[in-house]
Amino acid sequence: MDDQGSEKVKPTLVARLGKNHFHGKLPELGIEFSNFLKHCRYSEEAMLRQLRRSLHTDIPSSYMENIIDGVVPAIGVDVLMEKDAYTVKLSDNTRPDATVLCKCIVLENKKLQLYKAGFVLPRVELNQVRQMVIDVSCLDKNLDLRLMLCFRKILTALTEEEMNNVRDLINSAVLDSYMKGGLRWPLGEEASSGGRYSVIWVWHAVTKAYKSSSFRLKARDADRYDFRTATGETTREIYLKLKRIVSEMQASSFIG
Incomplete structure (x- = not known):
């Protein structure tokens, strides 16, 4: 986990x-999961291990209210902030393994502006690597749990020319509450800049953050859109940074 030269881990x-x-299907029976319980007597745990899984992070509004109000x-955490922000992720055709992450706020004239939050933005980072993902199925509960350890490598800051290209792309964005992700680019203009950067993902999130000495809790309403797959989703999420x-x-790691 040591920083490596110009890269920050x-x-x-x-x-x-x-x-x-x-x-998926269970190989032993060759039947759909929805019919599984009608045809076998395997334990729930053995059954779940044989299927692919994904975590859907949208939670009920009542659960969100219980977390915030109860x-x-x-637990006595401190209120850190409440933030309404947009995140725009760009591909860079000169660095296929990296993306440019742009966090933005909305000005009074309804335009986006890049902002700094503990580091210089925009920043270039290599694609996230998941070192560990543990999904815990809580069969007697309404929600399940995922524990994930991941790493990002943040590269050196952009040059002035690169910054200008990114700013031009961000400044041309149009707020549109009818669009997934809350953003669009003017008709006739592609969401790209100079043939080098292209928008691949946008995300509008309203976040309430709380902190203690050991963790940070975030409750957020998120609206995402993926330009690569032309798919979007809105979710209500709770997560902890440990x-x-x-x-x-x-x-x-330093001692070792």
């Missing part, structure tokens, strides 16, 4: 709530 350990969705006051564990892991 950023590890993150996250616990996310959601509902595991299972896909859990947060009870800061203390990451700090201890980093300290152990």
